[in-house]
Amino acid sequence: xTSLSVLYVDDDADIxxxxxxxxxxxxxxxxxxxxxxxxxxxxxxxxxxxDVAVLDVMMxxxxxxxxxxxxxxxxxxxxVPVIFMTAQARQADIAAYQARGAIGVIVKPFDPIRLAxxxxxMLLKNRSVPSA
Amino acid sequence: xxxxxxxxxxxxxxxxxLRFSIVALLVPLVLVALLLWLRTEYDRSEQMxxxxxxxxxxxxxxxTLLSRLKDAETAQRGFLLTGNPTFLRPYDPAxxxxxHQIAQGLAAQDGxxxxxxxxxxxxxxxxxxxxLDRTIAxxxxxxxxxxxxxxxxxxxxxxxxxxxxxxxxxxxxxxxRSEQSRxxxxxxxAQLQNVAFATVVALVLVVLAGxxxxxxxxxxxxxSLVEAFEAAERHATILDSTIDAILILNPSGTVETMNxxxxxxxxxxxxxxxRRDIATVIDLAPGDGSFHKRIGLVDGQLRRSFLPDQTIxxxxxxxxxxxxxIGVMFVPSGDHxxxxxxxxxxxxxxxxxxxxxxxxxxxxLRTPLTSIxxxxxLLRAGAAGxxxxxAGRLIEIAExxxxxxxxxxxxxxxxxxxxxxxxxxARTPANLASVIEQxxxxxxxxxATKQIVLNCSKPKRPVMIRGDADRLLQVTTNLLSNAxxxxxxxxxxxxxxxxxxxxxxxxxxxxxxxxxxGFRDRIFGRFERGxxxxxxxxxxxxxxxSREIVTxxxxxxxxxxxxxxxxxxxxxxxxxxxxQPIDASAPAVLICEANETVAGELIAIAAAxxxxxxxxxxxxxxxxxxxxxxxxxxxxxxxxxxxGGLAFAQGARDGDPPVDAPIIIVAAASGDDNGRSALDVxxxxxKPGDPARLSVALRTALSRKASRKPVILHLDDDRDLLxxxxxxxxxxxxxVSATDLPSARALLQRVSPDVAILDLKLADGSxxxxxxxxxxxxxxxxxxxxxxxxxxxSDMARKVDAVLVKARGSMPDLKATIRRVIRSRDDTA
Numbered sequence: 001x002t003s004l005s006v007l008y009v010d011d012d013a014d015i016x017x018x019x020x021x022x023x024x025x026x027x028x029x030x031x032x033x034x035x036x037x038x039x040x041x042x043x044x045x046x047x048x049x050x051d052v053a054v055l056d057v058m059m060x061x062x063x064x065x066x067x068x069x070x071x072x073x074x075x076x077x078x079x080v081p082v083i084f085m086t087a088q089a090r091q092a093d094i095a096a097y098q099a100r101g102a103i104g105v106i107v108k109p110f111d112p113i114r115l116a117x118x119x120x121x122m123l124l125k126n127r128s129v130p131s132a
Numbered sequence: 133x134x135x136x137x138x139x140x141x142x143x144x145x146x147x148x149x150l151r152f153s154i155v156a157l158l159v160p161l162v163l164v165a166l167l168l169w170l171r172t173e174y175d176r177s178e179q180m181x182x183x184x185x186x187x188x189x190x191x192x193x194x195x196t197l198l199s200r201l202k203d204a205e206t207a208q209r210g211f212l213l214t215g216n217p218t219f220l221r222p223y224d225p226a227x228x229x230x231x232h233q234i235a236q237g238l239a240a241q242d243g244x245x246x247x248x249x250x251x252x253x254x255x256x257x258x259x260x261x262x263x264l265d266r267t268i269a270x271x272x273x274x275x276x277x278x279x280x281x282x283x284x285x286x287x288x289x290x291x292x293x294x295x296x297x298x299x300x301x302x303x304x305x306x307x308x309r310s311e312q313s314r315x316x317x318x319x320x321x322a323q324l325q326n327v328a329f330a331t332v333v334a335l336v337l338v339v340l341a342g343x344x345x346x347x348x349x350x351x352x353x354x355x356s357l358v359e360a361f362e363a364a365e366r367h368a369t370i371l372d373s374t375i376d377a378i379l380i381l382n383p384s385g386t387v388e389t390m391n392x393x394x395x396x397x398x399x400x401x402x403x404x405x406x407r408r409d410i411a412t413v414i415d416l417a418p419g420d421g422s423f424h425k426r427i428g429l430v431d432g433q434l435r436r437s438f439l440p441d442q443t444i445x446x447x448x449x450x451x452x453x454x455x456x457x458i459g460v461m462f463v464p465s466g467d468h469x470x471x472x473x474x475x476x477x478x479x480x481x482x483x484x485x486x487x488x489x490x491x492x493x494x495x496x497l498r499t500p501l502t503s504i505x506x507x508x509x510l511l512r513a514g515a516a517g518x519x520x521x522x523a524g525r526l527i528e529i530a531e532x533x534x535x536x537x538x539x540x541x542x543x544x545x546x547x548x549x550x551x552x553x554x555x556x557x558a559r560t561p562a563n564l565a566s567v568i569e570q571x572x573x574x575x576x577x578x579x580a581t582k583q584i585v586l587n588c589s590k591p592k593r594p595v596m597i598r599g600d601a602d603r604l605l606q607v608t609t610n611l612l613s614n615a616x617x618x619x620x621x622x623x624x625x626x627x628x629x630x631x632x633x634x635x636x637x638x639x640x641x642x643x644x645x646x647x648x649x650g651f652r653d654r655i656f657g658r659f660e661r662g663x664x665x666x667x668x669x670x671x672x673x674x675x676x677x678s679r680e681i682v683t684x685x686x687x688x689x690x691x692x693x694x695x696x697x698x699x700x701x702x703x704x705x706x707x708x709x710x711x712q713p714i715d716a717s718a719p720a721v722l723i724c725e726a727n728e729t730v731a732g733e734l735i736a737i738a739a740a741x742x743x744x745x746x747x748x749x750x751x752x753x754x755x756x757x758x759x760x761x762x763x764x765x766x767x768x769x770x771x772x773x774x775x776g777g778l779a780f781a782q783g784a785r786d787g788d789p790p791v792d793a794p795i796i797i798v799a800a801a802s803g804d805d806n807g808r809s810a811l812d813v814x815x816x817x818x819k820p821g822d823p824a825r826l827s828v829a830l831r832t833a834l835s836r837k838a839s840r841k842p843v844i845l846h847l848d849d850d851r852d853l854l855x856x857x858x859x860x861x862x863x864x865x866x867x868v869s870a871t872d873l874p875s876a877r878a879l880l881q882r883v884s885p886d887v888a889i890l891d892l893k894l895a896d897g898s899x900x901x902x903x904x905x906x907x908x909x910x911x912x913x914x915x916x917x918x919x920x921x922x923x924x925x926s927d928m929a930r931k932v933d934a935v936l937v938k939a940r941g942s943m944p945d946l947k948a949t950i951r952r953v954i955r956s957r958d959d960t961a
Contacts, residue, residue: 015502015503
């Protein structure tokens, strides 16, 4: 399995812990966790360009959608695939997130045991879609 | 009576100009005729009166005649007695007057009784006058004695007496006639007076009738005015006191009237909006054509009479959300529309508040639950180290209940979406077989907790429906979890999928105690819960949601007792067909794939692209399909049984007729694609599990223009051969033939062939003479095949694309050569 660097951003400390634990089940994953959008941008600016960014949508200050735009506005992270993690997952919401450029949506509550696999599947699917 | 019928009835009551004109003409005509008749009758009575008057004159004349005769006789007697000539002075005038009167009397004879006397009077008077003349003449001659002697004889007296007698009769007769005339006149006059009286009475009656009619009509008109006023006032008051904005639009879609609420809601006064198009405030009927056509009013029926969630533009520029109800008003001046607008801003606001609340609830409840479930899941999986068995059991209980809480939240959110009509159901092709497989795999964990075996049976082929796979998975999972709750530990649950002609049925059969009689009617209701054997309970919403989801798919959901105990829950949805009937307007895709999963994916993609499709599981099936009909695109699995995908594709290209549709090769794995360059395939897919990639490939293939039939010019002086070649080649190409060079050159003026077939030996030269003229629109040489009985030199052969010798080359050779030449031309292009 290829190694994967993941940037995970969530304001909820408990869920951060769970996601960290869940992703740590996959030893090939390098995880950086940020507690806010601003911190995530700092992490990227400091040189950590992840293979994929997993973002919570509803965060105080900068929400996930704004963070996606800001992230993609950075030249180094312009092509970083983004997966949203949200409890708000009506079909219309999911479609809207994808329209904004997300490659996938993980619905809370998620299965922590399958989380890493789920992220990998979304990345794989994304890579196989030819860019228009 | 419908509004339309009432309008027709009203139009029948409209005053008729024709009838009115007839009456208006008839009355004066009758009056004029009556007057004319009266005038005639009056003339007649006047005539009778005149007749009576003439009768009197005539009697006077008769008395005068007698008196003149006496005057003449008196003059004669005086003269004879005295000899004094002065006595004779009145004699001559009397005599002339008598003669004149008698002449008149004779001339006026008309056969009446009085007139019949005139000849007698004339004769007697003549005799009398003659005797008088004779006596006077005798006296003048000096014979007074003779004269007197004549007188004394008394003949004169007798004549006078006779005359008196006759005239007396005449007078009597005249008098009688006069009396008769007077009596007739009197009678006639009386009759005339009666008629005149009757006429006057009739006229008076007519006038009275007219006046009565006028009065009644005026009274009626007033009553109608009062009624109309009352109705108008009533409706105006209703209109103005209603809370909804109401506008009445004339047939051209402009505002005719509006109520007070409309003024408030739209921010326009009635005067500002009068005769302006309704589009000023709301675009009810976009598009072209008449207003009625645009709004969908056909034959008095509106296509849509309720338009929810519309937006109006107020006069001040603000937008207001409204629901619009439209009614049709069939009035004599045309079909008017009544548009009522209900302000739903408040409802929208409340909906937004509720949505926000729901969103908050879902977020705020799910976020801690995510932590709980996640933590428990990680603990259970040993992420934090080994867990003792008892603690593991406790963790499992906590995790299960947390998941139940999540289900409850999800179900409540779904119920809310159902209630607010916001339950989104996708309408994409989906393979139910994979749905139930997922449901089975997903429920295995729950089943394992009760040592229940899930027995899943389904067709190997894809079972395609149009709908929302996620939602149908939800339904199936719900049925399975209900069954697991109801089933005794260690039992078997059957999950089945069957399909018949037009529908797919998913069923879940448990071997539980069955549904209690009292619960059967309520089972699909909200918050209705059974009493499962194991004491676990669901949310009571699952079946209500399932029913809604299935209903929204146009399907049905039901339950029945399972033979041998337990319950069978099932739902059915319409199939789009494992082989979707190919409709003429849609592109047809031939899917050649034996692997069920790959075939399912390919079918789903073909259906999603709006194509009809047919599935062939082997090269033989595929060939049979190709023989039946033409396809727009072929999706060919590399590992197609019998021949293999590549060999089949190659065979199809070289077949008779050849397949020129784009071919997409679907390879199960990357590897040898050597066949690709040799084959005209438009794409080579190495990951059949990637729908997006497949969609792109299919769309590309579909967008490739269907190749048109090539045009082939055949020049040969042998007409029979021309016909034979044309008959053989026509199915694949359009043939134009010429028997000599001039006509071939003339043909080239009109058509630009894709290939030319030339005979060398012609009556007027050689087919090679045409080569300089075989130039297409782009200035390129048109591929040429020599088809001749003559052998040709290598120099000649270099000038053309192929050479076939008639004696050696059979017809299939010629066809294959044409195909090869066309293909190499296309490749060059």
